[in-house]
Amino acid sequence: MPELRPSDKNLVEPLRFQLFLLLICFFSPSAALSAEGEKVSVDAKLQMDLADHFYQEGDYYRAVTEYKRFLFFFPRHARTEEAQWKIARSYFHGKKWDEAISASDNLIKKFPSTAYQAEALLLTGLCFKEKKEYSQARFFFGKAKEEAADAPTADEAQWQIAATYLKEEKWKEASSEYRKINKSSKLYFKSEYFAQGLDRIHEIPQKSPATAGILAAILPGSGHLYCERYRDASIAFLLNGAFIWGIVEAFERKNYVIGGILTFLELGWYSGNIYSAVASAHKYNKKKKEEYLDHLGKGGLFSVGVSLRGKSPVLALTYVF
């Protein structure tokens, strides 16, 4: 009989140990009992409930996994269409716009006569809106409006068409789209209010970026003063003044190196002052528009509240004109 070599012994010993462990597991009564006691069979309803549970908790990542598991285990179940739709919605709520678009597209392709078609098109439009691809968004909102069997979905699609124009700052188009909402719609009064507000958007106080730039070029700081940025105005004026003074002094004293360095830096301060003044005018205009639209969105021409902008609270009455 051939003897075992040392290398063979190394192979045999772990095998013996594994066999020993296997025997322990096999004859252990507690292991057998626990396996029997915790036996769970997952049916389609339970699987869907689990997915819905994650969805309702806002755990959209796991919700998608569970809806997909449902589709894998029960591909011919009556609720596969619903699962596919919920995958798209989970992606949407999870802000995964591309995946949501793709899931909506899958739903429409797999179930051409699905009851969720208009909603899926609306969701696709919303994803494109979030991606700031407004013309694409409008295309899908238009399709959703055509496909919608019920008036609320069609009205929502129309509202979203107007909202995309609003995002693009195309006030006239937005106003005209808001006016297309049916009088019987719940959104009618709000949309009419928006349309009227947008007709008057040109009345918002605005600052001219060109004026701000020219003023800043003539007298550093005056551009910021025009844009109601008083601290910036004084900083721009003092910095430019100090550097120009330094340059004059340096050249008068024939200190050309210092004069050259100061001139280089002053060019930066001077151009920075102009750029900042123009940007300030644009920021001012943007802020005023946002405030106005925010008021419109909240739906009140008059509002009363406590302002904490300053150091002490002030009771404020606001009127959007």
Place this chain on the structure above:
Amino acid sequence: MFFKFILILLFFGFLLVGFNKKEGGAGEGRWVEPWKDESFPASGKVRNPEKTPSPGEMVVQGLIGFFQTYISPVDGDRCPSYPTCSHYAFQAVRKHGALVGMVMGFGRLIHESDEIQRAPMIWINNSYRSYDPVENNDFWWYKKLGNR
């Protein structure tokens, strides 16, 4: 003559050290869970991040890097904005080139005191800072040129 040569060598050496300084984003090395918001407040997105910087950009970025490595630690963390003024200038140069980036950097130094009152505040590095990224200062011309 020899002394001048050494000085020039030292100057360019410092520039290189500054330029090679790695950008340490505040969110670097974070554990990213599935679908957790991975986006740190956007600041200075670059149109083409793999673009090779021009010599002008390299010099300006080198100077900013020198400031960040040797001057800022001694001077102290005094910038009330996010990104800090030097980081903002660095990003502006990377995004728009040396000339426009420098002008934007000087502009930031001028406008930051009133911006604190107007910009939203965010909690960064254990303090509130006014959020004023490059995008908030070039939106009025950069988007109109067909960029997003």
